Amino acid sequence: MGWAAAMTHDPELVQEIRDREWFHTIDLGDGLVTRGNPPSELLSAPKAIPEVRGQSVLDIGAWDGKYSFEAERAGARRVVALDHFVWRLNPAKLQAYYEACEREGRLPDPDMVGAAFLEVDTVPLKRGFDLAHAYLDSHVEAVVDDFMTMDLNTLGTFDIVFYFGVLYHMINPLGALQRLRSVTGKVAVIETAAVLIPGYPDTSLVEFYAGKERNGDYTNWFAPTEAALHGMCRAAGFGRVETRAARIRPRPPSTAAWRRIVGREGPLSPSNHRLVVHAFP
Numbered sequence: 001m002g003w004a005a006a007m008t009h010d011p012e013l014v015q016e017i018r019d020r021e022w023f024h025t026i027d028l029g030d031g032l033v034t035r036g037n038p039p040s041e042l043l044s045a046p047k048a049i050p051e052v053r054g055q056s057v058l059d060i061g062a063w064d065g066k067y068s069f070e071a072e073r074a075g076a077r078r079v080v081a082l083d084h085f086v087w088r089l090n091p092a093k094l095q096a097y098y099e100a101c102e103r104e105g106r107l108p109d110p111d112m113v114g115a116a117f118l119e120v121d122t123v124p125l126k127r128g129f130d131l132a133h134a135y136l137d138s139h140v141e142a143v144v145d146d147f148m149t150m151d152l153n154t155l156g157t158f159d160i161v162f163y164f165g166v167l168y169h170m171i172n173p174l175g176a177l178q179r180l181r182s183v184t185g186k187v188a189v190i191e192t193a194a195v196l197i198p199g200y201p202d203t204s205l206v207e208f209y210a211g212k213e214r215n216g217d218y219t220n221w222f223a224p225t226e227a228a229l230h231g232m233c234r235a236a237g238f239g240r241v242e243t244r245a246a247r248i249r250p251r252p253p254s255t256a257a258w259r260r261i262v263g264r265e266g267p268l269s270p271s272n273h274r275l276v277v278h279a280f281p
Contacts, residue, residue, distance in 0.1 A: 020035070
């Protein structure tokens with residue numbers, strides 16, 4: 001049976017779910033699947049997400065709530081979905097600002113991007129979460145607030161904290177990891193953009209993006225090597241860090257042959273990839 005196979009649903013609710021463009025692909029049961037991005041191969045890996053049964057879970061940057069709802073389905077005793085940037089964002093105003101910056105030949109102001117285009121009294125992009133929540137008759141708790149500025153005492157600590165697709169959007173990544181450590185009871189699961197620099201597999205390096213060099217997105221600020229990510233987590237107060245999944249572009253069979261193909265004699269360019277690490281207090 002699906003999540004909600006025994007329930008009778010409002011046809012208008014079902015139709016809105018079918019018609020909507022989603023960020024997450026969520027299998028809601030009864031053959032109803034949201035029209036979102038393909039599921040993450042990394043987060044679907046066997047060891048990427050720990051056992052949540054009986055645990056408290058905080059999902060930071062929940063968006064449509066896929067992983068919040070999956071944690072609830074897997075038996076978590078409490079799940080809190082936290083977001084503010086996505087839920088409050090006015091995309092049209094932000095895009096207009098980007099276009100104005102490009103016409104004027106300047107980079108967007110990070111403070112403007114982070115706060116100026118967020119609605120104060122409404123949550124226009126929380127609709128997907130709310131639809132899935134209603135369809136599933138979910139008990140996931142929604143918190144609309146900025147993880148980087150809110151009083152973390154109001155959250156408390158959680159056994160397991162999800163931090164998926166968030167870290168590389170942070171202007172102050174070390175500060176973000178310190179705050180993440182303060183709400184983590186057992187393990188923080190961090191999925192993030194990363195970088196592989198051939199010839200430097202164990203070196204702590206970070207690639208910085210002043211503009212939209214990474215995937216055409218002005219909110220992507222940096223990508224660490226695996227060693228740098230581990231080191232940043234340790235510096236933020238985590239005692240142990242383990243890589244649980246990685247998606248890396250295939251390495252060429254011969255470095256020398258590859259250099260001849262691309263006409264380069266120096267080091268190879270960094271390759272974009274992604275990592276999932278578990279950070280333990």
